[in-house]
Amino acid sequence: MQLAFTALSNGFVQGFSTGRIYQGDTKRLCLPGLNCYSCPGALGACPIGSLQNALADGRFRFPFYVVGFLLFFGAVLGRFVCGFLCPFGLVQELLHKIPFPKKIRVLPGERIFRKLKYVILALFVILLPLLVLDITGRGQPWFCKYICPSGTLFGGLPLVATNPPLRAVLGFLFRWKVAILLAVVLLSLLVYRPFCRYLCPLGAIYGLFNKKALLRYELDQDKCISCGKCEKACPMAIKVTANVNSMECIRCGACRAACPRGCIHLKGTSKCKGEERRVETERCDS
Amino acid sequence: MKFLRENWIALLLLLVAVVFLAVGICRGEAEAVWQKAVRICMECIGLG
Numbered sequence: 001m002q003l004a005f006t007a008l009s010n011g012f013v014q015g016f017s018t019g020r021i022y023q024g025d026t027k028r029l030c031l032p033g034l035n036c037y038s039c040p041g042a043l044g045a046c047p048i049g050s051l052q053n054a055l056a057d058g059r060f061r062f063p064f065y066v067v068g069f070l071l072f073f074g075a076v077l078g079r080f081v082c083g084f085l086c087p088f089g090l091v092q093e094l095l096h097k098i099p100f101p102k103k104i105r106v107l108p109g110e111r112i113f114r115k116l117k118y119v120i121l122a123l124f125v126i127l128l129p130l131l132v133l134d135i136t137g138r139g140q141p142w143f144c145k146y147i148c149p150s151g152t153l154f155g156g157l158p159l160v161a162t163n164p165p166l167r168a169v170l171g172f173l174f175r176w177k178v179a180i181l182l183a184v185v186l187l188s189l190l191v192y193r194p195f196c197r198y199l200c201p202l203g204a205i206y207g208l209f210n211k212k213a214l215l216r217y218e219l220d221q222d223k224c225i226s227c228g229k230c231e232k233a234c235p236m237a238i239k240v241t242a243n244v245n246s247m248e249c250i251r252c253g254a255c256r257a258a259c260p261r262g263c264i265h266l267k268g269t270s271k272c273k274g275e276e277r278r279v280e281t282e283r284c285d286s
Numbered sequence: 287m288k289f290l291r292e293n294w295i296a297l298l299l300l301l302v303a304v305v306f307l308a309v310g311i312c313r314g315e316a317e318a319v320w321q322k323a324v325r326i327c328m329e330c331i332g333l334g
Contacts, residue, residue: 065310156331
């Protein structure tokens with residue numbers, strides 16, 4: 001699903017060979033995931049890039065349009081977007097599948113690192129674009145400019161490779177952004193989705209909706225035997241039984257698949273599958 | 287009815303989202319998003 005959605009939302013194939021970006025009407029629409037609009041294949045706009053630009057623009061006091069998209073995706077899907085509809089999430093997931101001698105489940109200082117994305121959201125996405133203005137009264141997209149590795153990977157590298165005039169103006173900023181990208185790539189080999197966990201401001205926004213989104217989990221406390229299999233299976237290292245709708249949950253479904261009693265299910269869906277599994281488990285136990 | 291009771295916050299947020307989108311379109315914000323998205327963003331790719 002992740003691959004299909006990435007291909008679908010970045011379907012302007014000729015952009016990759018010509019070094020140009022798509023300029024059609026669909027670029028009025030924000031995509032759900034962190035999908036740089038300067039990616040040659042992108043058919044839509046990046047919500048975080050659009051949010052910063054709306055704030056930096058100065059013409060609009062409040063960016064209703066972009067916030068409308070964020071509310072819409074958040075209220076329906078929450079961080080399911082991170083798990084299934086984000087191209088950069090897909091890249092990290094694929095990198096983590098590469099065998100490595102020692103994978104790290106939780107970094108030292110994990111709790112503090114996880115809060116970094118909220119700092120980045122507040123500072124680089126909202127405050128700096130809004131408050132630091134040039135002489136024309138315009139701000140800058142600070143997150144895109146100084147942090148976003150997705151823009152470097154999907155926008156910068158393909159465009160620089162296929163567009164010779166752009167190569168002539170490469171400087172410190174490009175090297176800085178490539179260094180951030182390399183750090184995320186290397187860390188992804190060791191840690192599951194480090195950018196989603198620690199840095200992504202879009203994940204920080206969608207995480208706020210996880211508890212109330214239409215697509216959310218429900219834990220059947222009566223059936224749960226506290227075996228801990230869900231928590232062992234969770235690649236995001238969440239305490240599933242304590243908070244099944246944690247702001248960190250990307251709805252990958254690993255906990256649901258691991259639960260021997262089918263205690264975790266989507267809110268409002270039938271519990272039949274879990275019941276069947278419980279019967280099977282009891283049969284195995286006996 | 288049960289669906290409404292269990293999901294009223296998400297549905298309210300959806301309603302607000304639709305209103306925000308409509309207000310944004312009326313104010314020309316969709317056009318501003320398009321204008322930015324159809325030009326190569328130098329900051330995004332590390333050149334700006």
